[in-house]
Amino acid sequence: MATADVVVVGGGVNGASTAFHLASLGVKGVTLLERRHLAAGASGKSGSLVRMHYTNEAESRLAFESLKVFRDFPNAVGGECGFEAPGFLQLVPRGYEAALARNVERQRRIGIDTRVVSPEEILALAPGIHLDDIGAGAWEPGSGFADPNATTYAFAEAARRLGATIATGREATRIVIENGRVVAVLTDQGRIDTPTAVVVPGAWGRALLHPLGLDFGLVPHRVQVTIFRWPPGLARRHPVIIDAVHQSWLRPEGATSTLIGVELGVGHADPDRFHEGVDAEYAALCREKLAARLPAFAGANMRGGWAGMIMMSPDGRPIIDQIPSVAGLYVMLGDSGTSFKTSPAIGRCLAEWIVHGKPRTVDLTPFRSTRFAEGLPWVDEDHYGHQSLTISR
């Protein structure tokens, strides 16, 4: 009979981070189940922006704690996460200048290195950038992006070194609950008795959750990205940019390309049957939005792209919780397309909750699963418009 102290379901970056942090807190019997291969879900497809700017404090805190890990990855975890820090610019439309300033102030109080920047400063940071339509901008010098595949593999490998079992090609088919508590996880290759399950299944969660009577209104969405080769004359890497005017987000990719996504290409899709390539109309839209901000890209060559699946929660914010009605059941659900950059802290908090009885790194109360039933879905006070599907990469 197979047993485990904790079974983690899902080998994306959040599952791998959770397994690593559990093992590093001394939990010996950790088994991670991944039905395909590591980073097979959103993690392997991520744009992997690592920035602290959110329109709420809770996610900024998770991102800030996570940045410390990305910056010191070889020591903190081991292996490489491919973190690079060309800096991050948040641009907002006219009318949102005060909201941006309040968000920056909130972030500075946490300890985040960020400030509001003038148009002149933005031009110096990103020469050639078009600024006539923006209201304001904020700058984070230490932010950037990482390699989401390398990050996931490194977390899993570090967990394995500390004694965890990483079982790829093995699917969890049911969480078994008796007398209100987890007793086992059934898999396509047999049962694992365990008192604790951490369900981190990305866009594929409904099959496990619905039999337990857990329905949080999660909806899988297909998200695309496109890559453009730099045009001649662009000699310098631009920073990472989230452009709330054009609802786009972009970052350098390699030494001579730019990766961009636009929010308008996001739509519902079946996570088991979706087109993994990029749509031609979407690539055209990306070129248009990219050139509207960085005009040099008007004639840039498209180099390809891909699509991945994320799981949206009803308020576009993750659900990270110990399910109150089921002892031993922990979840990270509804990643909402924004949970790569926060994965180090999410995994650590879940591990702390299991080992110490509550998360220590960040207060997870705002992420509780019960907020919808309470009629208190998450609403950011100082958002930049487009509230229902905010640009939240």
Ligand SMILES: Cc1cc2nc3c(=O)[nH]c(=O)nc-3n(C[C@H](O)[C@H](O)[C@H](O)COP(=O)(O)OP(=O)(O)OC[C@H]3O[C@@H](n4cnc5c(N)ncnc54)[C@H](O)[C@@H]3O)c2cc1C
């Ligand atoms: C195109 C794109 C761009 C993005 N850009 C950014 C960005 O710039 N910054 C950012 O922070 N976030 C970004 N995201 C979002 C981010 O990638 C995700 O939020 C994050 O990777 C989610 O990780 P996860 O581990 O929770 O889920 P996933 O990576 O989806 O992993 C879930 C895993 O669980 C496995 N699984 C599911 N069910 C079972 C089962 N029953 N048994 C066993 N295994 C199971 C799946 O196969 C999958 O591998 C982006 C996402 C996409 C798609």
